[in-house]
Amino acid sequence: MYRRSLLFPRRRRKPRKAGVRAPDRLTNLPLLPRLKILSSLPIDEAVRTGVLSRRWRNLWKYMDDITVTYPSKKLWKCFDDLELDGYESEEATDEWVYQNMKAAGNMLRQLRNRHIKKLTLHCEHDPPVEFAYQWVKFAFSRKVKVLVLKFLGINYSAPDWFGKNSSLEDMSVRGCFFFEIDGEVRWTLLKRLSLRFLRISDGEMSKILDGCPLLEDLILRNVNNLKTLSVACPSVKNLMIMNENSDIETDLNEITAPWVQSLKIDEVLTENALQLKSLSSLRKAHINIVYKGKNDNFDWFVKRGSEVLEGVVLIEQLSLRGDIVKVPGIMYVLQHAPCLKTLIFKTGYLQVWSPSEWEDQVCRWAISTIKDRVAYMKDQILNLGCLKNIKILHAGCSHRQTAGRLAFDVAIYILKHVTALEEFVLALPENDNPCCMQCLAGSNNVCGYLESLNQKLYNQLGDRFKSDEWEASIAGSCLRIVSRR
Amino acid sequence: MGKERRTNVIPLPEVDGVTLERIIGFLKIYTEESFQQFTVQEKKKRCDEFFANCKFNDFLTLASASNYMGAQVVLDEACQRTADMMKNKSVAWVRKNFGIKNNFTPEEEEAMREKHEWAYEGVDPDDDEEDII
Numbered sequence: 001m002y003r004r005s006l007l008f009p010r011r012r013r014k015p016r017k018a019g020v021r022a023p024d025r026l027t028n029l030p031l032l033p034r035l036k037i038l039s040s041l042p043i044d045e046a047v048r049t050g051v052l053s054r055r056w057r058n059l060w061k062y063m064d065d066i067t068v069t070y071p072s073k074k075l076w077k078c079f080d081d082l083e084l085d086g087y088e089s090e091e092a093t094d095e096w097v098y099q100n101m102k103a104a105g106n107m108l109r110q111l112r113n114r115h116i117k118k119l120t121l122h123c124e125h126d127p128p129v130e131f132a133y134q135w136v137k138f139a140f141s142r143k144v145k146v147l148v149l150k151f152l153g154i155n156y157s158a159p160d161w162f163g164k165n166s167s168l169e170d171m172s173v174r175g176c177f178f179f180e181i182d183g184e185v186r187w188t189l190l191k192r193l194s195l196r197f198l199r200i201s202d203g204e205m206s207k208i209l210d211g212c213p214l215l216e217d218l219i220l221r222n223v224n225n226l227k228t229l230s231v232a233c234p235s236v237k238n239l240m241i242m243n244e245n246s247d248i249e250t251d252l253n254e255i256t257a258p259w260v261q262s263l264k265i266d267e268v269l270t271e272n273a274l275q276l277k278s279l280s281s282l283r284k285a286h287i288n289i290v291y292k293g294k295n296d297n298f299d300w301f302v303k304r305g306s307e308v309l310e311g312v313v314l315i316e317q318l319s320l321r322g323d324i325v326k327v328p329g330i331m332y333v334l335q336h337a338p339c340l341k342t343l344i345f346k347t348g349y350l351q352v353w354s355p356s357e358w359e360d361q362v363c364r365w366a367i368s369t370i371k372d373r374v375a376y377m378k379d380q381i382l383n384l385g386c387l388k389n390i391k392i393l394h395a396g397c398s399h400r401q402t403a404g405r406l407a408f409d410v411a412i413y414i415l416k417h418v419t420a421l422e423e424f425v426l427a428l429p430e431n432d433n434p435c436c437m438q439c440l441a442g443s444n445n446v447c448g449y450l451e452s453l454n455q456k457l458y459n460q461l462g463d464r465f466k467s468d469e470w471e472a473s474i475a476g477s478c479l480r481i482v483s484r485r
Numbered sequence: 486m487g488k489e490r491r492t493n494v495i496p497l498p499e500v501d502g503v504t505l506e507r508i509i510g511f512l513k514i515y516t517e518e519s520f521q522q523f524t525v526q527e528k529k530k531r532c533d534e535f536f537a538n539c540k541f542n543d544f545l546t547l548a549s550a551s552n553y554m555g556a557q558v559v560l561d562e563a564c565q566r567t568a569d570m571m572k573n574k575s576v577a578w579v580r581k582n583f584g585i586k587n588n589f590t591p592e593e594e595e596a597m598r599e600k601h602e603w604a605y606e607g608v609d610p611d612d613d614e615e616d617i618i
Contacts, residue, residue: 024583024584024585024586025542025545025546025583025584026545026567026583026584026585027583027585029545029548029549029552030549030552032552033548033549033552033560033563033564036548036560036561036564037548037564037567037568037571038568039564040564040565040567040568040569041568041571041572042572043604044601044603044604045571045572045573045604047601047604048576048601048604048605049571049579050597050601051576051589051594051597051598051605052576052579052580052585052587053580053585053586053587053588053589054588054589056585057597072603072604073573073606074603074606077606099603100603103601103602103603103604104603106601107601107604244524
């Protein structure tokens, strides 16, 4: 019996005539995606959807994830018109700002949910003092859980009531000239705190940390002025200190965090050594410190820099990147880290550098210190009974072997001393992320280079790497040696 | 003597083949370890590449399908991108391009606009070339 469709094949639909409306698929979406779409719009745009059709009339009032942008489009237009008229009237500006605030307040008050999940305040201009925290007060009254404040460079302290909240679980603040809060801080349910592009004093940071008994994640990005960070609260498990796309050095000298289990220090620029103290609970660390001083001070950094890694001894996973890889302190860690299971080196660079930049910034330092490091390593005794995984990522291009050699030498040295190794991975940059222009020409040699490295390993490690116990494979730009046991 | 036929087929009445492929493709990328190591900008670039050839209708279908299947990350992306298309567009533009029929009386519409005057002003004028149909 034939299927009906074979006997009567479906006719193709005729193309819709021009001018005939397509079905309204947006309105016919289920409720959750529609509310989500509204939540991705700033509140004034979400309010505008109310007039699209009857089904949209009150939908925006049920949002529980709100984004308020200041200034609103209308206010920008007022500012622009004022400029075009060629004069500045403070009275007019104040009046408009007041109208903007009033209008935004009206919109917020129409929201029907008693509990709002998230409020994002995005300021492209800093709002006036009396209004800056007006929306935050509204959010507090609706038991907001997630608060995101993005200022430009607001220059006054948060009011007293801001420090007292028992519903907030996640707060991000960005863009304060100086972050401080009048009075005590008691954020009893706060689990995650992220501070970015601001300055904060040691005292203020302590005050905040003391007032957050349930804090688990503390994230500091491009935060300055802080010199000593002491994380005494036992609940804080994750600490991240990052410095993205900035030439400004960190002011941090010392970090004490006896309860932190996972630490990430990324792209932190320093001219001094950063001391990590009392990290007795640390299980996992990613450390990427960039030296920002003059080249002739590099030796001093290398010496002082080893202090950074002295605090880190009970970890299970260690990922090192940047200048810290050249620091002999690594050997200290490897000597005193009996629980270390996974070791990851990222030594290369992902950006495209011109050959001359590569020469100046990497090769010069590397070549000048390589002799010292080799001598230092010869004297060390390692205890690496637990080390199972070693990964060397982006270890330098196939023809520019210097950066690769840095990590390679260290890896060979480590491999000679591990007893429980399960996997060793050496990955060159992917072909679409060449680390210098000449890689593009040499990209066909990746496989050959990896094979030669593999051979070197066997030659240097001899008996330790019997071929029936290990399986080597090359896939793409990655050499993987896996234990067969 | 009829043997029981075991079927490994799970019917998904709300999801068509193309959309399912897209959802699976995106989830594959999202769960890769290398993706998780990316910075925010790199992640965004990768997602932009993935969705480069999707039209707004595709996003609506993706939103509906991922909502049905519970693929949260795809739903977030699809809703965010739909919202991006609506940003800074006038009410008339949105109605026209998304095919929404206005069933308000002029008086009702006027009353609503007056109520939140500040929300309706300051929008850039429509650029007809930007129509998405």
